[in-house]
Each structure stands twice: as structure tokens, then as C-alpha cells.
Amino acid sequence: MSEGSTHAKPYIRVAAGLILKADGQLLLGQRPVGKPWEGWWELPGGKIEADETVLQALARELHEELGIAVTHSTRWVTYIHEYPKTIVELNFCRVTAWEGEPHGRENQALAWVDPTQDLTVGPVLPATEPPLRWLRLPDHYLLTQLRSPEQLASGLAQLEQRLASGVRMVQFRERDWPEGPSADSLYEAFCQVLALCRRYQACCLVNSRHPIEWAQQADGLHLRSTDVPAAHTWAQSPGLLGVSVHNSGQLRAAQSLEPDFMVLGHVLETPSHPGKPPLGWEAFSQLAETAGCPVYAIGGQSDATFATAQSHGAHGIAGIRQL
Numbered sequence: 001m002s003e004g005s006t007h008a009k010p011y012i013r014v015a016a017g018l019i020l021k022a023d024g025q026l027l028l029g030q031r032p033v034g035k036p037w038e039g040w041w042e043l044p045g046g047k048i049e050a051d052e053t054v055l056q057a058l059a060r061e062l063h064e065e066l067g068i069a070v071t072h073s074t075r076w077v078t079y080i081h082e083y084p085k086t087i088v089e090l091n092f093c094r095v096t097a098w099e100g101e102p103h104g105r106e107n108q109a110l111a112w113v114d115p116t117q118d119l120t121v122g123p124v125l126p127a128t129e130p131p132l133r134w135l136r137l138p139d140h141y142l143l144t145q146l147r148s149p150e151q152l153a154s155g156l157a158q159l160e161q162r163l164a165s166g167v168r169m170v171q172f173r174e175r176d177w178p179e180g181p182s183a184d185s186l187y188e189a190f191c192q193v194l195a196l197c198r199r200y201q202a203c204c205l206v207n208s209r210h211p212i213e214w215a216q217q218a219d220g221l222h223l224r225s226t227d228v229p230a231a232h233t234w235a236q237s238p239g240l241l242g243v244s245v246h247n248s249g250q251l252r253a254a255q256s257l258e259p260d261f262m263v264l265g266h267v268l269e270t271p272s273h274p275g276k277p278p279l280g281w282e283a284f285s286q287l288a289e290t291a292g293c294p295v296y297a298i299g300g301q302s303d304a305t306f307a308t309a310q311s312h313g314a315h316g317i318a319g320i321r322q323l
């Protein structure tokens, strides 16, 4: 190393809370005078001490900064951001229950904002922008299963039922369509699915087994893990990008595409992967922690597993049957 060359940047581990009211409002705080980035808005939280877990640090920081006692929090996304002088590992956690009314105990201003709209405060720290974007992702991700022209009408009726009961993100994926994944008859079915999604203001992503042009007509592309290497050579398609992964190698490869989210599984036994051993929740949470973006759990998921999925770091659940 030549004289005067820079030393490695300090690596700071931070726990930051997405404090969410039941109506979706999110709490932001303004960095107080005297701190780096003073006046910028951020998620409440702070540095993790050596002997603390992420959730312990979060609870301590939120008590110190806001005077609240956290009663329910889950890990969400761990995201690494490089600033000019530091590298920050942000352990974003969702906080959905607490005691006390948050108030700035460090002279910081606070604001409840609607994360689905343009922010009424600003600017937010650069590393705080991704989680605000990710919060817009619905927590249920439904995969279609129309199967065949004969079963199309009943498949569409089932899809409409799921949309009517609140599903807001759909992946068009037909593995068994008898005429193949690019057939004209399937394109017609896809157009009907897209129209249904539009009617319910749900977004529709198209699986990469189907023609890329279909994804361009919809709201984004969902890549199979086997299509990740080829995706580097494709022109970037607009909209959301989701990627399916099953192990750490695939997860690393998917990261290079900087997707909006990943789908990881199968977590539990599922009829679509008979005889293949499931990942289980521990492996799921260890892998999800390294993804750097929201992760949906897939495989045996239903409302009965939703809380377990979130307590293992999932953004939400994905599936065909029970969503």
C-alpha cells in the first residue's frame, strides 16, 4: 500500500425499526443537530453493541430515542450500504406492537408518514430509501394455476376470489399448459389474468418460462433460478423484478441482478415438490438474512404459517393453493 492510501472503512452494525401502525403509517425521525447527516430523516434505531442481538439493540434504541417499550418486532431485511466514510449494515426490523406513545427524547422531530405515497418529509438517508420502497410490496404473492383451456374458467373464478379477498400481487406461471408456455391460447388466458389484476389494482408479474414481451405488458418479470445467468444478457425490462432461489449459490447469483425481492423455498412439504426435502424455517431464516432484499417464503404456506414466516425474516408468503 502506498503512503496516504485509505484504510478500510469502519463497518457499523445498526438496528433500525419500521414502526408501523395498523393503518400502515410509518414513523420517521429527523437526525438531530450535531450528528452526521443532521436534518436528514431516518428510521429510528442505532448501533448494535457487541453483546446484543439485533432485536435487543432495537428495543434498547427505541426506548432511548422514543420512550417506547417494543412488544412485537421481527427481523426483516439486512441491507449493506457503503457511505463515503463507512460501511453500514442495516438490520431493518418491523415493529408492530409497543407500549407508550413515541416522542423524541433526543430533540429529534418525528413524523408519521404513508409509505405508499410520496413522502411528506424529506430527504431520507440514502440507505433508508430501499426499505421505504420495499414496504410497498404486498405480503401475499399468488402464483396462478389455470392448468388447461378446459379448466380456465374455474381457474379465473378462483383467482378472482383471491383478488377479492385482498391478494395484491400475482405471478402468471403456467407449468402444465398442454400447448406450451408460449401458446396463443395461453396468451389469451394471460390477457384475462392481467385484466382481472388491473380490475383489483393488483400487480401481475410474468414468469420467465413465458415470452418476455408478456412481462413487458404486465408489471414485471419473475425469473426462475435457472434463467438468472441468461438474464444478465437481456435488455432490462421495466417494472418489478422477482427471482426464485432455493439455496445460497442461487441466492448469490440472484443478488447480482439487484431484484426487488426473492422467493425462497420450498420451506415446508408441498405437493408441487413431492419427495424433495424441504428447507425448514431455520435454513430459511439464515439464507433470507443474506439476501439484501425482501424474501417471500414458498412451500406449504398459508395464513396458518404467515406469522411464523415473518418471525423468520420473511417479508410475506407465496404459493398456489392456500393463499
Ligand SMILES: Nc1nc2c([nH]c(=O)n2[C@H]2C[C@H](O)[C@@H](COP(=O)(O)OP(=O)(O)OP(=O)(O)O)O2)c(=O)[nH]1
Residues within 6 Å of the ligand: 012, 014, 015, 016, 035, 041, 042, 043, 044, 045, 046, 047, 081, 086, 088, 090, 125, 126, 127, 128
Ligand atoms: N438509525 C438509522 N440509521 C441509519 C438509517 N439509514 C442509514 O443509513 N443509517 C446509518 C446512519 C449512521 O451511519 C448509522 C446509525 O448510526 P447512529 O449514529 O444513528 O447510531 P447511534 O444512534 O448509535 O448514535 P451514536 O451512538 O453514535 O450517537 O446508520 C436509518 O434509517 N436509521
